[in-house]
Amino acid sequence: MTRLLARDLTVSLGGSPVVGPLSLRLEPGEVVGLLGPNGAGKSTLLRALAGLAPHGGSATLDGTPLAQMSDAARALRIAYLPQARTVGWAVAVERLVELGRIPWRRFGSALSETDRAIVAEAMRLMDVGPLARRLATEISGGEQARALAARVIAQDTPVLLADEPAAGLDPAHQIAMMAAFRSLAAKGRSVIVSLHDLTLAARWCDRLVMLDAGKVAAEGAPAEVVTPALLGQVFGVEAVVSTVGGALAVAPIGLSGGPR
Amino acid sequence: MRPAAAAKGFRLAAVLSVAAAFHAPALAAGPARVMSLNVCTDQLAMLLAKPGQLISVSALADDPHLSFHKNLAGDLPRNRGLAEEVIAATPDLVVTGQFSLHNTTQVLRRLGYRVEEFTYVQSVISVPAEIRRMGALLGAGAKAAQLASGMETALAGVAPPQCARPVRALAYEQNGIALGTGTLMDSAMQAAGLVNIAAEQGFAGMTPFPLELLVKDAPDIVVLPDIMADAPSLADQIASHPALRALPASTLKIRVPAGSLACGGPFVVEAVKALAAARAGTLPCKGSAVQ
Amino acid sequence: MSRAALILLLGAAALLFFVLSLLTGPAGYGPAESLRALFSGGDGAAAIILREIRLPRALLGLAIGLALGAGGAALQGFLRNPLAEPGLIGVSASASLGAVAVFYSGLAGASIYVLPAGALFGAACSVIVLLAIAARSGSTLTLILAGVALSSLAGALTSLALNLSPNPFASYEIIFWLLGSLKDRSMTHVWIALPLIAAGLLLMFMSLRALDALTLGEEAAASLGVDLRLTRLLVVAGVALSVGAATAVAGAIGFVGLVVPHLVRPLTDRMPGSVFLPSALGGSALLLAADVASRIVIPSREINVGVLTALIGAPFFLWLVMRTRREAL
Numbered sequence: 001m002t003r004l005l006a007r008d009l010t011v012s013l014g015g016s017p018v019v020g021p022l023s024l025r026l027e028p029g030e031v032v033g034l035l036g037p038n039g040a041g042k043s044t045l046l047r048a049l050a051g052l053a054p055h056g057g058s059a060t061l062d063g064t065p066l067a068q069m070s071d072a073a074r075a076l077r078i079a080y081l082p083q084a085r086t087v088g089w090a091v092a093v094e095r096l097v098e099l100g101r102i103p104w105r106r107f108g109s110a111l112s113e114t115d116r117a118i119v120a121e122a123m124r125l126m127d128v129g130p131l132a133r134r135l136a137t138e139i140s141g142g143e144q145a146r147a148l149a150a151r152v153i154a155q156d157t158p159v160l161l162a163d164e165p166a167a168g169l170d171p172a173h174q175i176a177m178m179a180a181f182r183s184l185a186a187k188g189r190s191v192i193v194s195l196h197d198l199t200l201a202a203r204w205c206d207r208l209v210m211l212d213a214g215k216v217a218a219e220g221a222p223a224e225v226v227t228p229a230l231l232g233q234v235f236g237v238e239a240v241v242s243t244v245g246g247a248l249a250v251a252p253i254g255l256s257g258g259p260r
Numbered sequence: 261m262r263p264a265a266a267a268k269g270f271r272l273a274a275v276l277s278v279a280a281a282f283h284a285p286a287l288a289a290g291p292a293r294v295m296s297l298n299v300c301t302d303q304l305a306m307l308l309a310k311p312g313q314l315i316s317v318s319a320l321a322d323d324p325h326l327s328f329h330k331n332l333a334g335d336l337p338r339n340r341g342l343a344e345e346v347i348a349a350t351p352d353l354v355v356t357g358q359f360s361l362h363n364t365t366q367v368l369r370r371l372g373y374r375v376e377e378f379t380y381v382q383s384v385i386s387v388p389a390e391i392r393r394m395g396a397l398l399g400a401g402a403k404a405a406q407l408a409s410g411m412e413t414a415l416a417g418v419a420p421p422q423c424a425r426p427v428r429a430l431a432y433e434q435n436g437i438a439l440g441t442g443t444l445m446d447s448a449m450q451a452a453g454l455v456n457i458a459a460e461q462g463f464a465g466m467t468p469f470p471l472e473l474l475v476k477d478a479p480d481i482v483v484l485p486d487i488m489a490d491a492p493s494l495a496d497q498i499a500s501h502p503a504l505r506a507l508p509a510s511t512l513k514i515r516v517p518a519g520s521l522a523c524g525g526p527f528v529v530e531a532v533k534a535l536a537a538a539r540a541g542t543l544p545c546k547g548s549a550v551q
Numbered sequence: 552m553s554r555a556a557l558i559l560l561l562g563a564a565a566l567l568f569f570v571l572s573l574l575t576g577p578a579g580y581g582p583a584e585s586l587r588a589l590f591s592g593g594d595g596a597a598a599i600i601l602r603e604i605r606l607p608r609a610l611l612g613l614a615i616g617l618a619l620g621a622g623g624a625a626l627q628g629f630l631r632n633p634l635a636e637p638g639l640i641g642v643s644a645s646a647s648l649g650a651v652a653v654f655y656s657g658l659a660g661a662s663i664y665v666l667p668a669g670a671l672f673g674a675a676c677s678v679i680v681l682l683a684i685a686a687r688s689g690s691t692l693t694l695i696l697a698g699v700a701l702s703s704l705a706g707a708l709t710s711l712a713l714n715l716s717p718n719p720f721a722s723y724e725i726i727f728w729l730l731g732s733l734k735d736r737s738m739t740h741v742w743i744a745l746p747l748i749a750a751g752l753l754l755m756f757m758s759l760r761a762l763d764a765l766t767l768g769e770e771a772a773a774s775l776g777v778d779l780r781l782t783r784l785l786v787v788a789g790v791a792l793s794v795g796a797a798t799a800v801a802g803a804i805g806f807v808g809l810v811v812p813h814l815v816r817p818l819t820d821r822m823p824g825s826v827f828l829p830s831a832l833g834g835s836a837l838l839l840a841a842d843v844a845s846r847i848v849i850p851s852r853e854i855n856v857g858v859l860t861a862l863i864g865a866p867f868f869l870w871l872v873m874r875t876r877r878e879a880l
Contacts, residue, residue, distance in 0.1 A: 050774050075776030086768030088631035089821045102764055103776045151767070155775070434720050436735060468852065471735055472578040472604055476596045488718050490657055494727060495720035502737045503603035508594055 008057035011048040019214040033205035034194035040211040042194040050080035075103035079155035083163040094132040100154030122154035162193040178204035202248035232256040290399020291352035297341040298357035300523035304394040306332040328519035328527040381524025384447040420453025423545035429454040429481035434495035438469035452535035561832035568839035572609040612839040618793035620834020623808020625755040628762035628823025637794045638805025641701030646798035647728040648705040649673020667799040674795035731802035731857030740800040751793025758785035762823035806864020
């Protein structure tokens with residue numbers, strides 16, 4: 001039972017097609033890594049799947065077309081973490097994470113016990129529990145990124161779309177974030193996360209999708225996608241791919257001069 | 261003097277004498293061409309000038325709130341009080357107000373025009389003198405004397421009867437301005453036998469008077485302003501304030517005839533009569549013998 | 552401070568100044584006498600003064616303060632900008648222009664019931680323009696400059712419209728329209744303004760959840776199920792209704808929507824939804840206090856209440872600008 005299915009999906013920006021046509025699937029319980037050079041269309045694809053940009057072709061969630069879903073219904077099923085980390089007001093981290101419960105709360109009602117439990121769990125998962133009372137504008141960039149990720153987890157949706165959530169985090173917290181996504185997947189949720197760190201993607205994702213100029217250049221298990229040949233073709237880099245501790249480790253070492 | 265020059269001088273003197281002889285009757289009858297630059301001098305001039313003597317009146321002569329005799333203005337050209345207009349019209353006499361267009365007055369006098377200034381009259385009693393003065397200037401002395409003494413008689417006739425107690429009044433203009441001592445309204449109230457509350461409380465001239473004090477002082481008569489029906493302003497709204505409507509029914513709200521107190525003229529008597537009539541209609545005075 | 556405590560405190564302050572406003576005036580009645588006259592009814596001078604002069608004034612101070620405080624909080628929440636407020640960004644001035652254009656042209660036959668229509672239209676136009684500008688450029692500088700331009704334009708056109716009126720008093724009324732006053736307002740003004748202000752407050756209230764979500768930015772808010780277009784409509788309509796109605800009866804009163812949310816925000820959790828009600832109540836308290844002051848600062852004269860709010864608010868605004876000068880404008 002495929003959770004998210006996109007067929008011949010196209011997304012246009014300002015009249016010209018930027019993404020697609022491409023086909024994509026997302027199963028329950030898996031973490032899919034979205035790779036590609038800058039400008040490949042990763043963010044645009046995620047925004048379209050989140051319902052923030054109109055798309056051509058079809059995209060369905062558990063059989064229901066995304067385009068026909070109301071904003072409120074979609075918010076209960078897909079959570080989206082934007083690349084731009086915006087915090088408009090100097091609110092406490094706890095409040096920030098609580099915003100993830102908005103789709104579940106009736107207007108004007110207070111937080112329920114369930115809400116609080118989910119928020120607490122999300123903060124624990126992203127290790128921002130100790131920061132609960134701190135103002136979100138006064139913590140480090142990495143801490144802020146984790147707090148915003150906690151918000152998206154607190155939304156408690158079957159599908160989670162994250163646009164470069166690990167950017168700017170130190171290695172420990174990068175790994176912790178991916179581990180958090182894995183634990184979500186273990187409970188049956190699905191995650192699509194776009195990454196620039198190839199090693200991180202290769203070691204923590206079930207499947208990888210590599211985009212090149214808006215189209216799928218490769219899709220499959222990490223070992224099939226993260227190959228020196230593909231990296232040279234899509235990224236234009238010469239890379240060393242080896243196996244360390246049972247999983248891949250990727251090290252770009254220079255420019256390849258290949259087609260880009 | 262050389263013979264040619266002397267002859268020229270003699271001829272000039274002869275011409276001038278003949279000219280003077282022709283003009284002499286006109287001078288005795290007043291200046292042939294009179295121009296009025298001020299709405300108040302307009303009123304007196306329109307009342308006293310002979311047909312064709314008044315050649316122009318001010319543009320404000322058409323404003324019913326300022327010009328009591330606007331119907332007398334007829335087709336006379338209107339002026340805006342500018343020196344150029346005076347020069348173009350070549351009057352023998354210019355009458356204007358003292359405090360308006362002062363620079364124009366100086367310019368005209370420097371150019372050799374005869375300009376007579378009238379002060380803005382603030383007292384009912386001094387109006388007859390102003391009428392007589394205008395009459396003298398225009399060569400209409402007899403007519404002026406008639407108007408002036410008629411006015412004096414009328415004023416004397418408004419002898420306020422005795423009432424049970426002094427009748428108190430307040431004139432409440434736009435924006436909540438009351439008319440205190442030294443205003444024409446105050447003088448008219450006195451002539452009508454009314455106590456001006458604003459004067460009683462020591463307010464002089466046009467002065468802001470809080471609406472609350474008006475209600476608290478409970479005047480017997482409130483004199484409201486004329487408002488422009490077709491050109492609204494917030495200032496005019498005060499006349500319809502609910503607090504004024506809520507005053508006891510025994511409080512009379514009246515208006516004096518439009519323009520009757522805007523300038524000093526015989527028409528001021530109309531305002532005094534209106535005030536006296538209102539006074540007679542108030543509770544303390546009802547039943548007394550009335551003029 | 553807990554949320555309930557803050558609201559109680561500000562509500563009490565508003566109530567206190569409401570009562571003070573009822574007791575202030577040139578008629579010089581004592582407090583007991585004034586309150587007795589208010590409730591006794593009847594025809595006496597004191598009853599008329601309290602009922603027809605002081606009560607409408609206090610009610611309008613309360614309602615307009617709510618409108619301005621809430622309007623400031625809503626605009627700041629929507630624009631994610633603590634410097635936005637109806638007076639500063641030209642909404643009040645535009646409302647004045649709308650009111651003046653309709654009233655002095657005699658379009659509506661000199662009835663004061665028409666003033667709000669023009670004011671609402673002027674306010675709505677300005678909010679729409681400002682939101683459009685803010686949408687294209689997120690910078691504070693752009694927003695403030697646009698507000699200054701809009702205020703200046705509206706002020707100049709207002710003055711022009713007043714000068715064109717044949718009524719000799721019209722051109723002097725620019726002071727009222729640009730610097731607001733509650734002097735000699737009547738219950739008629741209250742009946743005009745109150746329903747519209749209440750409707751505007753309700754619309755703004757309905758947008759609060761969306762404003763909270765906007766803390767995360769527009770994309771994240773949309774992904775949380777917020778209808779951004781509807782939210783924009785609620786904010787525009789809410790601000791236009793309440794600030795428009797307030798300006799229609801009292802002229803442009805500025806800075807209340809700037810000062811109060813700013814003072815109140817540190818006492819809350821800073822979410823736009825939490826700032827809203829305290830700002831409204833604080834706005835009432837501030838405006839009523841300023842209105843009391845406007846009657847007692849100079850013994851025999853009244854100052855326009857807008858002058859006092861500007862005297863407090865403008866230096867405050869300068870200080871705010873200096874303080875945030877380090878952050879990118």
